[in-house]
Every structure is written in structure tokens, then in C-alpha cells.
Amino acid sequence: METVCLNRSDDAFVKAVEDESGQRVSRCYQCGNCTAGCPMSFTFDYSVSRIMRLIQAGQKEQVLSSGAVWLCAGCETCTQRCPNEINVAGVMDACRHIAGRERKFGARAVSAFFKAFMDSVRFNGRSHEVGTMALYMLYTGRVWTDVELAPKILPKGKMPLLPHRIAGRREVAEIISRFKQGLSDPDLVRAGLDAQGKSAKEAVS
Amino acid sequence: MSSINVGYFPGCSGLGTSMEYERSTRAVCRELGIGLREIPDWNCCGSTPAHSTDSALSAALASRVFAQGENAGIGDVITPCPSCLKNLRVALEHMEDPLFSARVEALTERPLKMQHSIRSVLQVMVEDVGTERIRGRVRRSLKGLKVVPYYGCLMTRPEKVMRFDDPENPVALDRLLEALGAEVLPFPLKTDCCGGSFSIPSRKVTPRLAGRILDMAGEVGADLVVVACPLCQMNLDLRQGQIRAGGIDRVLPVPYFTQLMARAFALPEADAAFNKLVEDIEPAFACMQRRAADIEAEERKAAAAEAEKARLAAERAAKAAEKAKDAGPDGAGAKSAGAKKTKGKADAGGGDV
Ligand code: SF4
Ligand code: SF4
Secondary structure (H helix, E strand, O other), rough: OOOOOOOOHHHHHHHHHHHHHHHOHOOOOOOOHHHHHHOOOOOOOOOOOHHHHHHOOOOOHHHHHHOHHOOOOOOHHHHHOOOOOOOOHHHHHHHHHHHHHOOOOHHHHHHOOOOOOOHHEEEEEOOOOOHHHHHHHHHHHOOOOOOHHHHHHHOOOOOOOOOOOOOOOHHHHHHHHHHHHHOOOOHHHHHHHHHHHHHHHHHHO | OOOEEEOOOOHHHOOOOOOOHHHHHHHHHHOOOOEHHHHHOOOOOOOHHHHHHHHHHHHHHEEEEEEHHHHOOEEEEEEEOHHHHHHHHHHHHHHOOOHHHHHHHHOOOOOOOOOOOEEEEHHHHHHOOOOOHHHHHOOOOOOEEEEEEEOOOOOOOOOHOOOOOOOOOOOOHHHHHHHOOOOEEEOOOOOOOOHHHHHOOOOOHHHHHHHHHHHHHHOOOOEEEOOOOOOHHHHHOHHHHHHHOOOOOOOOOOEEHHHHHHHHHHOHHHHHHHHOOOOOHHHHHHHHHHHHHHHHHHHHHHHHHHHHHHOOOHHHHHHHHHHHHOOOOOOHHHHHHHHHHHHHHHHHHHHHH
């Protein structure tokens, strides 16, 4: 385990995580309950309570480049069991958001799978299992992923080769593209709301 | 019995890997008088990949689903999939915040106008229909079937968002399966995560997490594991071979609760769609039938023994009465009448045997 230098705390990062998650990370008193119940801990480089501590200490680099934030399954066990009612799974989710924005992918296979899934949704409006698998193999080069399962599931007729495309798939693609353009950025939207409020006030007076 | 009418969001897996859940859900709802109105041209809720990317993006995909519902006048929606449920529910909660809701609208450009709610199919079954009505529908009891209910990690958690049953030890599915006649075994891993969302990108997660669940189910003596989540189902059923290579040694079928309902209601086989499961469920049903026959034989034996006991007791009472009649002159008439009555009862009991 590496040493963490606590006198270099990135306070902006602490605030970013708190804003993104809506949680006060300072409320964590390191009881370790979250880690004790975390089913994915065995795959983590830093346990979830350690991630909480690293956030408190403003250790941006360690948190964002950790595999743990990507390997968290979002199972909500930690949130359910935190005695301080911190939405710990929400904090992990927020770290994923920030890491993604900074293009830090501590567990490549996971982020590639997410990308494959979202691309399938963008093309079809719905997720399509075969398509997602194909994209995933393409993005990771893991062409033999789960091939041994094919003879089990294909005869069941449960894996349609063609996607179910919805009529509104353009609309779904637009949602994703507006997101990529940053149109849901909180500061931008807040500024827009303020401007609206002002013009509404002016209209009244 | 009032009928229930509600919007329906099947979720993407219903068109593929969980089509047996989809079919049986629709059939069982029809049988119970729950009218499902599918949201027209619904889209994917974005699942884990969307909420791992951004909360507003995830909520925007959910919001389009609700907007599509609005077009058809649908406000209240149910879904079979706990993962969709969590995404849609979290989106609605987040959108109560005006700034967040404005961010979502910046993506969808379709503000929501109606009140919306989203619940699981399981929740509607136990809360609106009720286990008593379900019990009343059973034509082919699941008596003799030993099951463990596996709720998965999301059905009841986080507690504040899901607001359904106990977050760590839920019992809704237990009660429902009991109403179908099954024997529900105590199961300590009801809400433990099976690692389903990582079954593709990581090869070490499923054998360990899903393996533990299957091992425990085998250990407590279950014939099968009943699920309510498409991700859990695929992970525990399709990947059981991969898991078995690493540990458990017996086959455990993994049906959805709605499939068992379809069977207990004696609906057509196509509705139960057991043929879509990878691990064959028929041996478990054969075992159930043998056990049910054994249970019934036991019950008959016990009833016969009870009757025999009653007959002997009546005989003894009659003999005692005879003795009393021979011995004393006072009040003998009344006593003998009492004895005759008892004897008559004993004869009837004997006739039953
Ligand atoms: S359970 Fe809560 S308080 Fe305890 S270590 Fe985890 S986050 Fe901190
Ligand atoms: S949500 Fe993530 S961090 Fe929390 S217990 Fe589950 S896997 Fe662990």
C-alpha cells in the first residue's frame, strides 16, 4: 500500500465530489461498515472506505485513477449500511462521472463495456445484447469473450441477432449528443435559469 | 375484485434474454386482472452504463420514457426489472429538484407535465393484488417444491428510494411463493449482490459472487432459486456452467417468480415458458411431485392414526360406561345414554378409516 501525502489536499476535488453526489464526505468517520459488506472489495485496489478517506483528504489522483471506482457494482449495500446515512454508492458513482470526464479509466474492460452499451442505445434507442457484445469485443480486442455460452443461449431464441430499433431513436441519439455537447452542465443551466428569472421579473415590473 | 390498469415498461432484456419473464408476467397479469398498457415506443433507461456516466444523462433517458407515457395518458407505470426500476425511480426523485430537472430538460427538450410513479411488478402483486387473491387462483399447487427466494441487491435498496419491504431481509417474495404452495426455505443471501453487471467485463466476479449464492441455495436444500431480476437470472442460469467448473456440483434451475405463478395457475406452457431456461427445471418438478405424493401419503397415514386413536378412546369410554351401568343403580340411565352417544361417534370415525 502506498503512502498518501496528506498536506497536498485538492480542496476543489473534494467540493467537486460533494457537488456531484450531493453528499457530505466529511461525515464519514471511517467505521468500515461499507467495506465490510462490499461484495466487490476483492477486486478493488482501494476499499470503498479507503476511497472515502482519500476523497476527504483531497487525493484526486489516487481516487480518479483507481480501479475501484469502475469496479463498484452499484449494489447499494454500502449506502444501506452506512451509519451516517451517506449515499456511499452515490459517491462512487460521482467519482466515476468525474473520472470519465477526465478520461481516467482505471478498469478498461468495464468502461469499454459501458461505452459499447451506450453506443448500442444511441444507434437503436434500446440496448441490444448481441450488438453490445460485438462492440465490446471491438473496443477491447477480447474477441473470445463468452463464446462458450453461445451454444447454450442461441438455441433458446433469446438472443435476437438484429436489434429492436425504435421509431424515436433519433431523439434518443440527440439526448446523448446534447449531453456530449455539455448542454446539461449545471453552471450553464443555472445561468440560463437566472437569465429567465431576470427577464420574467422585468416583464412583471 | 376491482381490476387494475397501469402503464407498463418491459425493459430491453424482455425482448431478449428475459423473454420468459416478459411472457409469464403478461400472462399472470392478465389472469389477475391487471391491465398492462405498454408505453409506446419506449427507449432503454440507460441502466448502469448511463448512471455511471452522468446522473442527468441517465435521468434524461428515463424522462423520455415518462414523456412517451404521457403521450398515451399514462402516469403510473410498472416494470418487471429492478435495475430499470431503480433508474426510473431515481430519475423521478432527482427531478424534484428544479435545477436538476432543468438540466434534464436541456437534454430531452420535453418537459414532463403529469405526475409519474414507477413500481415493480412484484410490488403490485403483493400490495395491490395480495397473497390471498393469488392463493385463491392456484389450480396446481407447488406443494413439495423447496425454493429459496433471491431478491437481488436492487429490489429493496436503497431503502429510501425503493420504499418496498425490508431492505436486508425482505419477505414479499417468500409470502407469494408460499401462497403458491411451495416450501420456502430460510435463505441468508436474499439481497447479496450476484455481480451480474460485471459478468461480461470481468471473469472472476461471477464465479465468486453468483457461486456463493448457488452454493448456499444447494446447502440449505433448495430445488431451485427463484428470481425477480433479469440480470441475476442470466448470471445465475446461463453462467452456471462456468460457475460449476469452479465449485458447486449440482444443477439448480433459476426460474422467475412469474413463471412459477403461471404454472401454479395452470396457464398454458407457452406462458410459463420454462423451455427458455438454460438449466432444465423439469427434474425439480418431478422431485416436487414425488415429494408431494410422499407428503400426501404421510398426511393420510397421520389422519388414519388419528382416527384409530379416536376409535380406541371411544371404545374405552363405552366399556367404562358399561361397567358403571352394571355397578350402580343411581343415575345409570343418563350415563348409559352418554356412552351410547360416544359409541355412535366412534363408529362414524371408524367408517372414515
Ligand atoms: S459506512 Fe459510512 S461512515 Fe462507515 S466508513 Fe463507510 S462511508 Fe464511512
Ligand atoms: S455499491 Fe459499490 S462500493 Fe458499495 S457495496 Fe456495492 S460494490 Fe461496494
